[in-house]
Amino acid sequence: MAALWRRVAHLSFRSSARLLFSIKPAVPKSSKLLYSGVASLAVGGLCAVPFKQADDLSHDSLVRRAASLVTDSSSTFLSQTTLALIDAITDYSKAVHTLISLQKRYLDSLGKLSPAQEDAIWQVIIGQRTEVNDRQDEYRRFESTWFAAVKLCETAAEAAYVSGVEQASVTVRTYIQLAQSQVEEAQKISQDAEKKLTETKVMEVERTSQYAASLENNNEEEMPEAYLRED
Template sequence: MAALRRGAAYFFRSSARVLFNCKNTAVHKPRKWTNVLYTGIASLAVGGGLCAVPFKQVEQLSHDSLIRRAASLVTDSSSTFLSQATLALIDAITDYSKAVHTLVALQRRYLTSLGKLSAAEEDSIWQVIVGQRAEVSDRQDECKRFESTWISAVKMCETAAEAAYTSGAEHASITMNTNIQVALSQVEEAQKLSADAEKKLTETKVMEIERMAQHAASVQNNDEEEIPEAYLRED
């Protein structure tokens, strides 16, 4: 700061002498005075230590650079959209899989107890099964809704990645394609779980048809066996 003050004092004394010596010619030659003034200012800047202050040169923004920046922003926002849509879809698929597994367990428990329950117990279990089937249907509709949103997000990200690449923002394009692949992999793993649950549900339905047919045949045989006994009692 002391050096800066000494430089400033020196500048003003020098400027005063120059102004006094050149007052007669200043009107006719203003450009010379301007050059002297600029030279004095430059001397002040160097002598006063102002050159130590970091000045950032302003980048000349071209249309290409502005487009690249905009493309990078688009990939960032698209990645956020894809991330949220992927998370929502995975949670929906997980809830759907859990609901299906619960339904499978209830139906198999019912089939195991078929013929051993009273009418009231069977009706109570069936009420629970019907409610669980409604839960499965609701979860499935939720999966379809989030899947539609997720597909739109994937398409948007693909478009954003392509736009970033053509605009010269290669890094943003590569990052976007990586995010797409990660989202596809995560959803695929979740869909494998739901497919396994649906497979077990299908197997349970086949089992239900077979057990119900066997139970109906057993009841019919019992009824046929009871008829002769009734006739014998009448005789």
């Protein structure tokens, strides 16, 4: 008998639920226009709120969800620009070290190369200097974009905080600190490479000046012998 009563109660609940969900609540015309407009924004990718539950969401909850979306997208933008900037700095540093190596090889071979060999080495050095300039331009371009991403994240973090999404704000600020520390580490490597390049240029000036002076001394010593042979 108890099982029979449970069966009857279950059938009665299903019938009541079917009747309840078949009734559509009346929605004011102005509300229909509002939800229709918001839904059209969602199609364009500007919002990701589950609109089937829009009647149950307050303005505060919608603002908090929007703030969370902004922090997520700005964090993604920052991570991508950080990766691009670090790669650009790394490529620039490698190009600088390659130039340093070429210049040192040239300095070590002063007076040991034929004019053709020396000209060939200089062509390679000039080409590498162009590569360094190109890599530096790329580095500066990504650096500018990265600064914009950091500012965007800072704005998103502030917006999330005032909207009541404190955790999202804290997360974005953590991402900013991490990105800044990673970029600073990469910049230290590039600055070290630039310092070594400057030292190599100073060494190049000194070595070439010494080599030119030694050639002049040799020419002055050989000059009297030439005159003697003419006499």
